[in-house]
Every structure is written in C-alpha cells, then in structure tokens.
Amino acid sequence: MSNVVVDKYDLQLIVDPKKNEFDGLVTIYFEHPPCSDITLNSQGLKIEQYQYNTSKEKKDTPPNKAKFFVDKTQRTVTFPVKSFDDDIKSMTIVYRGPIDYINKPGMKTQGIFKTNILDNKTNKQTFFVSTNCQPFSYIKLFPGVLNNPQKVKFDFTLVYPSNEDYKAVSNTEIIEKSVVDNNIMVKFAETPYMLPSVFGFCLGKLEFLETFVDEMPLRLYTPCNVEEGAFCIDAMKECFMKLKTIFFKGFEYPLKKLDFVALPFLHCYATENFGMVSIMANNILMKNYDESMHKTMKIIIAHEMVHQWVGNRLSFKQEHTWFNESFATFAAMKVLYPQEAEDYDLVVDKLYNHQIKEKENVMQDLDASSFDMLEHDNYTKGVLIIRYIVEAYGMDKLINAIVSLDKKNTQSCVEPDDIFLEMGCLDLYLLLKNGTNERMVLSINEDNIDMIPKGINIPLLLNNDEVCDLDMLDLPTCISKNIVSFKRGNYGLFRVHYNNSTVINNLINSMDSFNELEILSILDDLKFFIGDYKSDVIIGKNDLLLPFLMIEKFSMLLREDEFIADYNECLITLLPIIQSVFTNLHSHDVHDINTFMNIPIKKTILALFKTFKNQVFKDDKFVFDFKKCAPSNYTVMSQLLPLINEDEVDEFTSSIFKTWSTGRPIKSKIPIELIYPSLLTHVEKINQTKDWKKVYQMFLKTQNYMSILDTSNVSVEDFQNYIFASFKEVSEELYMRRLLEYIFENFYEVDLTHKLSLLLSNGNKQFNNSELKHKDLFWEYYVKHFDKFIMEMRTKQKKWTNVASNNFIELSQSTFGSMIDTNINEVEQFVALKESKYGKSMISEVLDLKKKMHAKNNQIYVVYLSDKYDM
Numbered sequence: 001m002s003n004v005v006v007d008k009y010d011l012q013l014i015v016d017p018k019k020n021e022f023d024g025l026v027t028i029y030f031e032h033p034p035c036s037d038i039t040l041n042s043q044g045l046k047i048e049q050y051q052y053n054t055s056k057e058k059k060d061t062p063p064n065k066a067k068f069f070v071d072k073t074q075r076t077v078t079f080p081v082k083s084f085d086d087d088i089k090s091m092t093i094v095y096r097g098p099i100d101y102i103n104k105p106g107m108k109t110q111g112i113f114k115t116n117i118l119d120n121k122t123n124k125q126t127f128f129v130s131t132n133c134q135p136f137s138y139i140k141l142f143p144g145v146l147n148n149p150q151k152v153k154f155d156f157t158l159v160y161p162s163n164e165d166y167k168a169v170s171n172t173e174i175i176e177k178s179v180v181d182n183n184i185m186v187k188f189a190e191t192p193y194m195l196p197s198v199f200g201f202c203l204g205k206l207e208f209l210e211t212f213v214d215e216m217p218l219r220l221y222t223p224c225n226v227e228e229g230a231f232c233i234d235a236m237k238e239c240f241m242k243l244k245t246i247f248f249k250g251f252e253y254p255l256k257k258l259d260f261v262a263l264p265f266l267h268c269y270a271t272e273n274f275g276m277v278s279i280m281a282n283n284i285l286m287k288n289y290d291e292s293m294h295k296t297m298k299i300i301i302a303h304e305m306v307h308q309w310v311g312n313r314l315s316f317k318q319e320h321t322w323f324n325e326s327f328a329t330f331a332a333m334k335v336l337y338p339q340e341a342e343d344y345d346l347v348v349d350k351l352y353n354h355q356i357k358e359k360e361n362v363m364q365d366l367d368a369s370s371f372d373m374l375e376h377d378n379y380t381k382g383v384l385i386i387r388y389i390v391e392a393y394g395m396d397k398l399i400n401a402i403v404s405l406d407k408k409n410t411q412s413c414v415e416p417d418d419i420f421l422e423m424g425c426l427d428l429y430l431l432l433k434n435g436t437n438e439r440m441v442l443s444i445n446e447d448n449i450d451m452i453p454k455g456i457n458i459p460l461l462l463n464n465d466e467v468c469d470l471d472m473l474d475l476p477t478c479i480s481k482n483i484v485s486f487k488r489g490n491y492g493l494f495r496v497h498y499n500n501s502t503v504i505n506n507l508i509n510s511m512d513s514f515n516e517l518e519i520l521s522i523l524d525d526l527k528f529f530i531g532d533y534k535s536d537v538i539i540g541k542n543d544l545l546l547p548f549l550m551i552e553k554f555s556m557l558l559r560e561d562e563f564i565a566d567y568n569e570c571l572i573t574l575l576p577i578i579q580s581v582f583t584n585l586h587s588h589d590v591h592d593i594n595t596f597m598n599i600p601i602k603k604t605i606l607a608l609f610k611t612f613k614n615q616v617f618k619d620d621k622f623v624f625d626f627k628k629c630a631p632s633n634y635t636v637m638s639q640l641l642p643l644i645n646e647d648e649v650d651e652f653t654s655s656i657f658k659t660w661s662t663g664r665p666i667k668s669k670i671p672i673e674l675i676y677p678s679l680l681t682h683v684e685k686i687n688q689t690k691d692w693k694k695v696y697q698m699f700l701k702t703q704n705y706m707s708i709l710d711t712s713n714v715s716v717e718d719f720q721n722y723i724f725a726s727f728k729e730v731s732e733e734l735y736m737r738r739l740l741e742y743i744f745e746n747f748y749e750v751d752l753t754h755k756l757s758l759l760l761s762n763g764n765k766q767f768n769n770s771e772l773k774h775k776d777l778f779w780e781y782y783v784k785h786f787d788k789f790i791m792e793m794r795t796k797q798k799k800w801t802n803v804a805s806n807n808f809i810e811l812s813q814s815t816f817g818s819m820i821d822t823n824i825n826e827v828e829q830f831v832a833l834k835e836s837k838y839g840k841s842m843i844s845e846v847l848d849l850k851k852k853m854h855a856k857n858n859q860i861y862v863v864y865l866s867d868k869y870d871m
C-alpha cells in the first residue's frame, strides 16, 4: 500500500458525454516530500505521463520519462523516486479513463458512468454523466491513495463541450466559468477536508428547482420531469431547516450549497456525496401525491442530509459504515417522526446478545459496493444503541460531543468510540456494542438496590424524567421520593425485579400516571421473572404481589369512569401472568389463593369480567352484537374466563356454547377467541351424556358449526384442534370414559392422528374425587383394546382400515409416551406378556405399520422398543 500522505487533489477532467472515455489531469499534493517510490491506486486508468513538482520554480519541466510500474491485480501504479528527487511537493499525472454505459437497472454504477435520456421536448436522446465514488471507486476517476490516513481537499475543474446546453454540478459551488475554444471550463470552489469516497459530479442537460434556507440555496437537479420534483424540493427545505435549526443547532452545515441530483440508475439507490447527493429518480420524483411514498421520500432526504454533518463533515472510516448509517437513520427519524424514532424497543431483545464487530480488512474487495460494507444486524443494533444513549443522556450531549470532536478532527476520521468517550459513556456503549448472554437485573430488594452482574454502571431513566447513575441511587431515596420506574421503554436492556413491598405499593399507587409503554415494560419484566421463568432470580411472595395488585388497580381504574379500552393491551399481557401464578400455586397445593396472598383476587377478576361483559352485551339477555365492541375486549374476556369459577361465568360460557352448537340466530358472528375458553369451561362442567355426544358430534362435523363463528383467522383443521384440545380438560372420570368410548367407536373411520397427542398431552391431570390420572385411564383403554386391534389387524377384517392403522400407531406412541417416565415397569410387563402371547413378530407388526406412515418426530415407542429388545 501507499507510502505517501495526500493533502489535496487538484483534479481536472475533460468529459464529453457522447464519448466513452474521459481525459484526466491530476496534481497530487503531498503532506511530506516522499523519500521512496510512490505507489498510488488506480483502476481502469491509462497513465500517459507524469512529472514531479518541486519547490524550485523550473519552467517547462519536461515530463518525467522514467518508467512507472503497473500492477493490474493489485490495482496499483508505482512511480520511481531517486535519491536526488528531493523536495517533491506534488506530482502531476496525465491519464485517460472509461465512461461506463448503463442502460438497465441493476448494473453496477461505480466510477464515471452515463445513461441516455430522452428529451421530451425535442424528442432527442442526450447523455447524462454521473459518478459514484463509494466506497473505493474514486480510483476509477483519478490515481489516488486508498489508505490515506487523513481526509483530503479537492480543487476540481470540469471541461465539457459548449455546443450542447450541458450543466455541471459537483460538491461545491462554481466559482469560475469560461469558454475555451469549443469547450466550457468550470472551476468549483475548493472543498473542505473530506473523504474521497464522497467526491462526485454530474453533467448533462439538467433542469433544476431551487429553494433557500437562510439565503443558502438548495437545489434539485434532474435530467427529466423536473415538474415532478415539487414535493421533493419542499421536503428538502423542511428537512434542512429542521436539521439546521433544531437538530444540529450550533453545528454549522459546512458548505455553501446543497444539491440533490435525480439519477435514472444507481445501484445503491442513494449516495451522500458531500454537498451533492445522488439519488434514484423514482425515490424523489412524484407525479401525484401519495402519502406513504411522500413519507419514505422525506426519510431518505433527511437521512442523506444528516450524512452531510455526521459522515461527511465529521467522518468515519469504511469499517464504521454501520455506525454512519445507524446515526443517519436514527437522526432522520428523530427529526421527522420523533414518536417512531423511539419505537425500536422490541428489537432490543432479539439483538441483545449480538456483538457488533467491525469488518476486518475492509479493502480486501475493492469492487465491494457500499451495501457490502454494511452488516444488517450491526446497523439495526447501532440504531438501538444510539437511541438508548440519547434517551439516557439527551440529544444535546450527543451533539455537543460531535461538535467538540469535529473541532479537533478537521483533517482526520474519528471512531464511534470517540463520540461516546467524549460523552462520558464509553463503558455503556461498549457493553451494548459487544452484547452479552447475561441479562442484567436491577433488583429492588427489601434492604438495598443491586445490579446483577455487578460492576455495570447503566443509567437509570427515572419516572421523574431524571437520569440517574446506579451508584447514586439508594433505597431510602427511592422510597421517600416515590421513584418506582427505572426505564422508559427499552424492554430488553435490563430487567427490574421489584422485591420491596413499599416500592411495589408506591408503584401501584402511581400507576395511573404511567403511559401504556411504561406499564408494558413493567409487565414484560414480570413475564420474564414469573411467566416464562427465564431468570435465575429466586421468586418470592412479593413477586406474586405485584401482578395481583396490578390487576386490582386495573379493575379499579376501569370501574371509576366510563369504560376505556386503553388498558386492554396491558391486561392481555397481565392475565397470562396471573394464570401462570394460579397454575403454579395450584401445583404447590395452594388452592385458596385469596387467603394465601391476603388479596381478594377472585373477586377482583370477577368484577373485571363484569366490566368487560357489559361492553359486549347491553343487558343480561346475551344478545350477541360483537361488531360494536373493540376486538381487544373479547381477547381480554377470553383470558378472564379460565380464571373464574363462578356461576355468572358459567351462564356466559354456556350461552355462547349453546348459541354456537344449536345455531340459534344471532346478530353477528361469535369471535373465535371466545369459543375456546367457553368450550373449556363447558367441558369441565359437562354432566349429561347427550352433551358429550353433542361436543363429539361437533368435532366430527366441524364444518357445520363454522358458519356462526367469525373464522376469518382460523381454518377448519385449527378449529377441530381447538375442540379436541379442550377434551383434555375433562375433570370427571365418567365423562372421560364416555369420550374414550366415542373415540374408540370412531377409531376406524375418523383420522385422529393429530388429535390423540393433543388429548394425551395432559396425562397428569387428576380427575375430581379420584386418585386416578388421565393417563391411567388411557392406559386402561389401550390395554383393553390391544388384543382386539391386533386380532383385527392380523385377520385383516374388513373393519380394519388404513385410518385405523394410523390411529393405532398414534395411540400407541402417545400412550407409551405418557407412561414411560413414571410407569415403566407396567409397560415392560405388558410388552413381555404380549410377546409371549403373539411372539416377537407382534412388535414388528406394529413397527411395520409405522413404515406406512410419515416419519414422526416423537418416536418414543419405537425408540423404547428398539432399545429394550435390540431391534
């Protein structure tokens, strides 16, 4: 790689859009006189001659005749420097290069390229020349240095034919225009120090729209359809004003103008050349107003504009492209749609562990496009990191850090780390950037506040809008000042474990001042600790207190005023947590939860149910008129139903059940959400044989019962599973026996392969007034029917169908599966007994049947047998 440091390129290009080649003349100014051979990078350029310029004024210096060496694979050219060539200030190179012709979408647009444009007025074809120097393609425009340790200045002159009415645009404004023979020569103002990847120019029959912000011109150039640019130029003005006056307040826009140029083809859609953004025409030209397109356009415009400040004025090296892009995306949203900019919470969880690694060896592939430089997860996580840090430290602090870094780095690139070091939060940034498998838990205990693992200082976003360092927060302050919430949004970043009853009570008392996101964030943590048991934190009685008090609070809030659906999303998250607590307490033989927790939870849930029932029904006559009610109301209700064991609820579910099963005329269809819980409660209470027949008939003739339901999001198959899955909740032995009899009667005709495993999945459920569990009964029926099934199968009785074979296999697998962990001896004895009766072939018969079926995931039976009998 190169051994020289470039300070400035003085570049003159002679471009005739009609031709396929351009002529170039570049003078490269060095920071220090080179003392050994000079190696430059160049791609596709034919070097014709060169000369070194020294400080001694030598007029008419002859071009250097010494040979130079071209290495096409390395894309380098090396110019010899002799020991007597001292004091080389700069060198001038004369060369020639290609203009690529782009005529269809998707072609790579790198270096200098042209497209043809049909002029609507004259009906003539003209050529439009443009450039894309990202990320390394500037070496297709001039011999240069790829690994320059600092930014460079450009002095650019463009020469083009005067016979057509061409216009030229580049990074800076035109300071001189002259006519020489048949050519026009335009000289652009010297640029500030910048990355060569954002150098660029355009040349063609361009029209433009213009607007001003504080006397600075903003222009939109296009080779065609300029009348479609009206929305764009307005959006440019709006975005630029917001960025300049609100967002980057105090951080000057560095140039004297900003242009956008619409390109017919650009493989990377938009490129943020300094002062001259190139962008695919269809992103910014709009014939008719379209709201969503307009929004997308504004976001792109703001994004490319942000790059002008952060990216172009303050610059990063290519390996930090992810940060450059994350920043532009975040800032554009923050400036245009602040609400949405803050709406990235849910992704944190997914990317929590993701480690952002900078691409090593970025210059390995010189043909890479700027897309290739960007790893999507890095970019998304980058947005989340910036968003979090801004939330914690404020936008001003971030912009101040950027301004202060910019002052120290006019000539050099910075790293993202520098920004956060300047802000004083490098630790937090590195923690987020590196990702971790460990979840941080902020534990609010009875006597202290603790962050686990220790040693991480993460800013806490307090509910009084303050940001506080963890070590500044103590429990007495927390209690006396009623500080109860420690984050805003940011679901996954750290978890708050409320384990102090005073804080919990304070939290409940101030809950009506929280917005939905804050409550959801608390619930998300509860789900983490209680619902899903993902953490190592020991769950105590206080953990159960919080969800119970929350439901009480919701019930109160909803009763006080007129009904509002504002808490529905929170209830939909909270109720499964309550369900999970109930299930767990039951499994620990706690059935009287009211007494155990000293909270009238059952009463509260019933009150909540009544509140929601009143939303669905006008009176107690259960006239179904679902359309008038917010859909989330049924979802809440469907989650309440399984939690209540009261007559009033039975009346409700059986009313739904009867309406549905009898086809009673109703005003509107019954939402499917209500069917499953109704069926469950109904199934548990069922006490007449004819009701069993009814439910089973419904399963068999599902289609007939669909018409009365709102089935827009459920299939017949799903619905059948709904019904069948409810059977596993049966609590009365007598009715499960009847159900099994129906099942065995229909064993030959009805395909039960998917359903049997659903039914048997609740094998440990105990029947009311009995020691017997579901699986005991299943086993009894299996053993009882086994001989009959084997005989029917062996004698190939007419009755024995393929359906029966498949059902038999499924039944065997599910039954053995539920027995195997606790009743292994019984199973072994059974298999031994049947083998002595039917011979070992009995087992292979069952296994042969297996071959006729599709492979099953759960092959416990087969595995068990093959292990046992070495088959």
Ligand SMILES: [Zn+2]
Pocket (backbone or CB within 6 Å): 272, 303, 304, 307, 324, 325, 328
């Ligand atoms: Zn970008």
